Amino acid sequence: MESYTLSTLENQTEEQPNGIPLVSRISSKLHWFLLTASILALIFYQVFAPNWEYLDIFRINGFTLLIWTTVLFFSSIVSSYSKNYLTGFQYQKRFSLFSICFTLSVMLFVASNHILPLLISWFAMGYFMAKLIGVNKTWGEARQAETFSLRYFISGALVLTIGILLLCYDSDQFTLQGLMITDEFSNSILIISTVLIIIAATIQSAIFPFHRWLLSAMTSPTPASALMHAGFVNGSGLLLTLFAPLLILSNTLWILFIIGGITAILAQFQKLIQVNVKHKLACSTIAQMGFMIMQCGLGFFNAAIAHLILHGFYKAYLFLSSGEQVMQSSPQESPRIKITFLQAVAVLLFGVLGAFLFSYLTGKTNTTDSSIFLTLIVAITVGQATYNIVKEKSFSYIEKLVASAVLFIVGISVYALLFNGITILMSEMPMIQVPHSLDTLQIVFGVIFLIGFFIMKLGVHRKSPWLYVKLLNLSQPYKKTIHYYKK
Template identity: 40%
Template sequence: MAGQTQRTDRVQLPETPPTSTPVPRWATRAVWALFLLSLTLLATVGFGGAEWRLPGYVAVDGLTVVSWAIVTFVSGIVHSYSRRYMAGDSHLDRFFATIFGFTLVVMTVTAADHVVLFAASWLGMGLAMASLIGHDRDWNQARAAAGLARRYFLASGGLLAGSLALLAWSTGSTSITGILAQAGTLPPAVFGLAVGGIVLAAVVQSALFPFQGWLLSSMTAPTPASALMHAGFVNAGGILLTRFAPLVAADSTVMHLLVVVGAASALLGQALLLVQTDVKRKLGASTVAQMGFMILQCGLGFFAAAITHLILHGFYKAYLFLSSGATVTQTAPTEKSRDELGLGGVVVSLATALGGGALFVAITGKGAKLDAGLFLALVVVLTTLHAARDVLGQSKLSARGKLASLPLVVVVPIGVYGVLFNTISGLLSTVPTSSAPTELSVVHVALGGVFVAAYVAVELGWHRSSKRLYVTLLNRSQPAPETVLTSTEDYNES
């Protein structure tokens, strides 16, 4: 009002004193050095077509160097971010030692060719993540969350170790390369048990339905650890299935099972996301959905597409977690988040979505044939349709601004995705069965219909009109009670 002044004083938080221990500094430098090494190997091994092997023990191929580049980059960001975020923590050295050790173990998983080394590093990866989830051991809730996650990871490690032991015994080879070379000679019973164990290990590690409980209960982890978990750890399921693609893709029943589990997880994650108000739980539900899409792409036979998906998801989810504090302060509820678009808006949205799907098919060639690529193209169309509806529904933009924004929604993201997809496909060209599209089946058609119906239901707001459905989804998205911090005093005591 006129004649009144408004105070704009800001409270300056005290600078966090630099830590005296050298561990954070040296760990950060070391992980960035690993990133530079990974880029060098990516240029020579990935783009150069060369491979480096220690026969029977280590195999550095296209999948390895792509994974190394992504893992070390995300880990480097997390290390750098944590030097200030975790400053003053009473267990700072242990935290940095764990996240650096976790990085090394993940790199070992992607390069291991010996079954014992692979199984041991897989288990070590899970135990390191469980330690990060329960980093603050003064919290009963953190210890409970770590214990819950550890049980899941021990089960995943046990399933994988048992499967690898069975494969090694049946083939007489202790190397993954040797086992995959004899994939066609495995007895049906051995094949079923081994592949079933590998698939279950991937599903548990990626927090897919019905094993999403450990992820939704992991919110006691420090935010940098959560970023590393959601951007890297859960992606291990897709890397595992891609590494064992010759076995997994050999049976259409297994592939259809992956599609069903992936689709169920994607739909469940999206449904849980709709009813969440907590920032980190929304991100957790989103990760369940995105991992579902990743496993679904493996089930369609597009393993390179799954790796592309986990790369994009890893970058985006790491950013969202590390910026989650800003989201809390900048987000405020509004009475009306979307304008009524009318018939014209619906037509423009549909045209944009179909254009996005056509661009994806033109760039990648997926969906141009009567195979599982059509399902993948449908997912792209629905994703583009959702993005277009969001742009057109933004009340802050003028009608002309909304229409002008649509090319950015379609051309840039779809173009980037298509180019990255082709690049990753080229890098994985030496990896066995990196692309094995399955035939279009009744399962794909039925699930396509379910996806379309789910999209329509969300657009019509059916999840808000049914109290029973809302309560069911809200209950399903709750973490284990013993892992929930219910009092502010719990925070203050840490």
Template identity: 40%
Template sequence: MSGHSSKTTVGALPDTTVESPFVPVALTWLVWSLFVASIAALAARVRFGVGGWEIAGVVAIDGLTVLLWAVVTFFSGIVHSYSRRYMAGDAHETDFFVTVFGFTVAVMGLVAADHIALFGLLWLSMGLLMAKLIGIVSGWKQARAAGAVARWYFLASSALLGVALAALWWATGAATVSGIAAASETLAGPVWLVAACALVLAAMIQSALVPFHGWLLSSMTAPTPASALMHAGFVNAGAILLIRFAPVITVDATLMLGIVVVGAASALLGKLLKSVQSDVKSELGCSTVGQMGFMIMQAGLGFFGAAITHLVLHGFYKAYQFLGAGGRVEQTAPTGTTEPATSVGGVAVTLLTGLAGGALFAVLTGKGTSLDSGLLLVLFVVLTTLHAARSVVQHTSLPATVRYGAVPLVFLPAITVYALVYTGIEALLTGLPVVTAPTELTALHAVVVAVFLVVYVAMEAGVHERSQRLYVVLVNASQPSFGTVVTSTEDYNEY
């Protein structure tokens, strides 16, 4: 069977303006009001330099805060509006909206929190609310199991963050994030090492980096709008944690290199795991694992502004992908044909396009113009943007030979936008203790990059597809927790 063989018989969608429960309506309007207020705060910060509001020792509102407020409330507003129809008539509708709004408020509080106890409490609340969304359908045992899996991961992340915050308080005597940053020059020794490693591990769990990606791939029971919020917002918390405590983790260059290695491993493994998925949501989940790897790598290179830029742009892209996942399933059908092998001309066009994009990014941002980790930043930005551009072109109906010529037409404007957004965000983050801290390149950096490029090129060439053993390993590594797997259609019936 190929193409569409069924007629469109779906009736009119429910009118959400008629007999809609009060709570979803009220919370949708409220979250959009928060978005308007966040945009006003962001505009005031950009136009007049207004900002730096604080309640001493409790909250501190800076450029990062108002940026993430605008981003989070926008995504939440889209999810609320989308869910008005998606969740219409569902027995859990009101509970779903209350939980999504509560999650939004928790994230808004987290990015403004200065006291470490408040920061830790909001981190825990954010995780528990997301776990509730994953298992929101209480009558569905697989959903309950998925929520429980996620909850244990998030509790582990919160425990690690608690250890880190306690160790930093012990080492510096400061009970605020800003106070710890101010005293970071005194950090050293075993207490610092425990705190720094705990921070990195907490970020890895929250961002679903390998080997902590199991909770994300087990979360497919979550309603699609909740998945969009998860992949566009929740997993980005790892970067938020690292930039807030950047003065702590930048103390030692070896730790920063370790973060790069962790990110590189997740970027590659996410791409590999994606190649063996058979359903749209699992494929998008593995894609998120890979993209979070690139984001953490940028932080490890010392470019925290770039990590936040990646967070924002990936959030927009992944929210769109999840909310449009149903349409993607409808439009996909077996064709009985295979893609032609990559030609020498296509490889040449891709390389030249990448070089041109890298030069353009360097000129627009000033990064990669000296012999430091900025060179690696440019390389990884080119790889991610080029991969996205090729994916866009490959989903068109253009002939294969024409697609290679179309890649530069998509890639060069895309990397220009990336560079301009990065420049703007970096300017907005001015005033944070650490925004850019490029590290000196070493032989170990060269080894990591060489291994990464060899594996990445091999995957692009399809070398991994020739090994049946590797295929089995990847399938096993991407399996969700056993209790979350739906084995029959009757399992969907919560009643």
């Protein structure tokens, strides 16, 4: 049925004189129209606060419109980019169709209140993304990558379905709102269901040990990679946010915190040993998803959504400009960290100042609960940025000082503004920000996380052949998705 529908549409498609198919032109215009409508709806909703519900099946709130606007922005950019980038590509029409179908499935997912459209749209997201990964039907490796990734997505959808149906059966509630406001769950069912939801989320975000599908998806065209890394893998953050009250009620946040932290460190290590641009970006995405899952584990689902949006901007740009990076670069040895005492003092100073500014602007001033980890991540980020400035030999000492100060003040202020704005838009969502007291497990793992981070930055993996080979093996894609077919 699918082949017939696509071939019929493609045969009926007329092309412009410049060779751009009608389907691609319509897809691009539709994306931009929906983006404009979403922005206007978001403004209207914030001003008039209407009640947009339909028979308990769909519900549109500030969070829904925020995600619609974000996803449509990335999809519109990718659609316009691919319209010209894929000109002459045999399957450009299929790409355009699958792109708009994927975008609509994400929009349906975040607007669903009843579990039926919620589960259908989750499956559709994976199905259409798999089709984008294997859009080039003449390439054997692409077909293998589509099949391989689809297995993961179907498994994740089945696991999610079982988890949610168990909750519905136990509580006799079949809407998200109903599941969130009831506490009539047996403890065993609640824990089993939330663990299954966590597994479904980690599969889609390529969290260890489910990361190989993303490393094997490099057969997709660059626009599809941008859409996947800026939108699809972020879907777990949306899922976990929707089920935040149940995750908190079941006391399973510590699972997210640990698997997110382990993934973030391992993926960062793996990124350092990659030689392929797209594989570097894939490892970077896995690491960022680890950070996002970690933020959910800390009880800050609003921070996870902010991270999701910022990562989308960053990664979409990197993928769409990856071809230019390949053309303008040549193989060279990875830079080693060499830092003087004064540089170390500057990094430490601006990292601490950045953390204090973030704490002040966002109200995260409590040092005895999980918000301290958010502040710590901000301090590390500012410290890294400062190091990149102070090591630049073309800058004078005054220029380095001014650049570092401007960077952390502007950067932290913009991030805090975005963080607070997202928190306001998500205010109708229950339990989007629930910091909890630090426990021994979090403190111990936090120390391990910091040690691992600094070991990575100091390049210890280069001095250990065993560790290097282990990381290299962990970052290998599925064998049939790379150089498997002779033709």
